[in-house]
Amino acid sequence: MNLLRAMSRLPLSLWLRGLALAICVIAMLAFGLAVVAAAVVAVGIGALIYKARDWLGGLFRPRAPVPVRARVGRVSDAEYTIVDRRH
Numbered sequence: 001m002n003l004l005r006a007m008s009r010l011p012l013s014l015w016l017r018g019l020a021l022a023i024c025v026i027a028m029l030a031f032g033l034a035v036v037a038a039a040v041v042a043v044g045i046g047a048l049i050y051k052a053r054d055w056l057g058g059l060f061r062p063r064a065p066v067p068v069r070a071r072v073g074r075v076s077d078a079e080y081t082i083v084d085r086r087h
Helices: 002-008 012-060
Strands: none
């Protein structure tokens, strides 16, 4: 209860300054959030434009032929010996 009494004795100018400070802090937080949101939207739009440009360019470009895989006779250089242990 002592804290409330001490706060009630503060002059009006101090209360008005505190209110103005609170409004400024809220406005700066909102502006900062808006700046971050705008940056995220700008990066997203930039990525979409880049992908759309690449996609549209690919529509008119001839496709490269798919290279044929060479058959490999042996997969490994190792020699294996099967040991029969049925005695």
